[in-house]
Amino acid sequence: MSLKVKLLEYTPNPEKVIASAAKLCYSPVGIDEIQEGLDEERVNKFLNTLMSYGHESPIEHVSFTFAAEGVSRSLTHQLVRHRIASYSQQSQRYVKLDQFQYVMPPAIYEDEKAKKLFIKAMNDSQESYNILVNMLNKKYLNEGMTKNSAEKKAIEDARYVFPNACETKIVYTMNARSLMNFFRHRCCSRAQWEIRQLADEMLKEVRKVAPILFKYTGPSCVNGDCPEGRMSCGKINEMKEKYR
Known part of the structure; x- marks a missing residue:
């Protein structure tokens, strides 16, 4: 971006x-x-x-x-x-990132092999985030939280998998x-x-x-x-x- x-x-x-x-x-x-x-x-x-x-x-x-x-x-x-x-x-606690954007260093962008590895890491982070949000959301709902509170707590915990490139x-x-x-x-x-x-x-x-x-x-x-x-x-x- x-x-x-x-x-x-x-x-x-x-x-x-x-x-x-x-x-x-x-x-x-x-x-x-x-x-x-x-x-x-x-x-x-x-x-x-x-x-x-x-x-x-x-x-x-x-x-x-x-x-x-x-x-x-x-x-x-x-x-x-x-x-x-x-x-x-912009808060990652309150804003759910269904598809996060990222910044790629020029040195990585110019190297095709490094670029592919970098993109894979970004996609893996997004996938892990999505899975964690769903898992945690279900956990907090089962514990009696309201829908809004459960989602907020889920995304604030799941955000830890996002990289510095986010x-x-x-x-x-x-x-x-x-x-x-x-x-x-x-x-x-x-x-x-x-x-x-x-x-x-x-x-x-x-x-x-x-x-x-x-x-x-x-x-x-x-x-x-x-x-x-x-x-x-x-x-x-x-x-x-x-x-x-």
Whole structure:
């Protein structure tokens, strides 16, 4: 199943909001005047000043909400490690998967033998899930549970046979500072291929609505040296070109 990412909502006028917060920090204005004179040039100046000072707290005032589908449980296990965020993921406890979708790594897809083995494993998981749901459902009904309760408990137990490749859908919200940290780690060539694809698509979306703020955003090496040491991909110039 192919990846799909959508920017659902975001703080209106995000760059102006950040510039207003920055202006309050660095000038003697009151709250009635903080947005006066904030044209595109002034907003750009405030944002560049913030980045050069390393003063990132004002960018926490804006947030972005995404929806993603066609992603694996393996990806979302990594995504939720970014803790300053909010997540709502499709539940396998409440949603019965009569035919689950899955994500196949490109390296497996390109190898016919590996591909057949992978597909067999997915089909076996679905078959086991179906059998377990039926077995457990009968067991819980016999124990006196209602029809709805028995099915819910059956699918929440049977789901343990599903693989990390199982496709899922998720809505998540990050403030701009957390989002930049996410891009620094997940746009890096050392990140796993799937979450790197997700990060690239997210970056395209936020640049449409906040081009100044995210102009120089990407992996860590875009704005400095590579932090990976001996594990560096050795393609800093290519990465700078790609993300700038």
